[in-house]
Amino acid sequence: MKKRITVFIYVVFVLGLSFNLISCQKEVSEKKFDPPILTDEFDRFLVTKETKIGDVIGKIEPVFPCSKKITWSLVPPVPGGDPRHYLKEGQLDATQIVSIDPDTGELRLKAQPDQYPGYYYAEVRATNEDGSMEEVIIIIALEEKPKKENALDIFTQRIEDPAISFYATASVDPSKIEHAAKVARALLAKDRQGSGKITECLQKKNLVMTIFKTFEERNTAIGFYMYEDELGIITQDLEDEEIIPDYFRLGGPENLRRDASVEEIVHLIHYGGIEEAYPELQARLEEVTRKAIERKLFRPWTGLPADSFSHEYLAIGLYIYLGVYENRFYLGPIEDEKGNPIQPYYRLSLSNDIPLTAENLKKYDPELYEIISFLFPTREEFFKEMGWVSEKS
Secondary structure, eight states: OHHHHHHHHHHHHHHHHHHHHHHHHHHHHHOOOOOOOOOSSEEEEEEETTOOTTOEEEEOOOSSOOSSOOEEEEEOOOTTOSTTOOOOTTOEEGGGTEEEOTTTOEEEEOSOOSSSSEEEEEEEEEEETTEEEEEEEEEEEESSOOOGGGTTTTEEEEEOOSSOEEEEETTSOHHHHHHHHHHHHHHTHHHHHTTOHHHHHHHHSOEEEEEESSHHHHHTOHHHHTTTGGGTOEEEEEEGGGOOTHHHHTTOOTTSOOOOHHHHHHHHHIIIIIHHHOHHHHHHHHHHHHHHHHTTSBOOOTTOOGGGHHHHHHHHHHHHHTTSOTTOSEESOSBOTTSOBOOOSEESSTTSOSOOOHHHHHHHSHHHHHHHHHHSOOHHHHHHHHTOOOTTO
């Protein structure tokens, strides 16, 4: 009897030990690699002469919720040290006038600015046990808080349209504003000639494409952006330096900077019209985007919010559909800073060897092709609307 009890206790002990080992292994396997992800853009904050030392002027938040404790710190600006090159020579150092709470990410004024107006730059670094990431911050020092009634004064050039209007600052080239407005009309041509659902949805909203001369002019336009939501308008921004009228007409030559006007206008059409006009199509696009990520054809770049994945995926597909990437096999880098291979942002094969043509898009990413061809004009139709002669027609 004693022997049986001993054996029984031994078996229970072994089973308990095995269960604990399995539980520990499961706990280890379920631990998520979760580095902090910040915006790939920037955050801006206002300081006026009424702001007191010690006042909280804002707070930095990660793009995605992070399960592991983040420690926050400030980094002095290094010209060219950020991916978008917002940091330039001669900029004022924001670390001289603000501090950040290492536990909460709250920014506090620690010293009064030396000048008003003044634009102070720095980077915020978020660090946890799995990694770190930086984002640019801009502290804008003004004598007093801008007034809502003056929020739109910065835009002195305007093209009003029932679907999408274009507001530009004084230094923007007028011909580029006209080009962007023409692109919007061309992209909506198929909808206008068909059901008109997208255009109808756009017309119900107050959609505005804001055009600035440079990114710096946009980044410091706090008098507009602090009241954007209260103005009752939905905006997307574009910069004069991004509008390259000959880019699409010439088939996207490598010696020309990419024309971003199509992409930014498509984003505005997407969330201002497509999502409401065709909710089932949007749900399908989101599923197709998810599948493309799983298949390693599409890799959203770090800092891109999840609700923008399908928007960027659609825009990439449209550029291919309109024939400007035909001499490319992938988009984005294929090596990291250390020379290690990485997945590009978009490709049609895992070996990066299929040209990004409309025909190949139809063959290798057929669902995306089908969605785009339903929504937008063909290259030939787009060229006709723009008043261009297509060499392929």
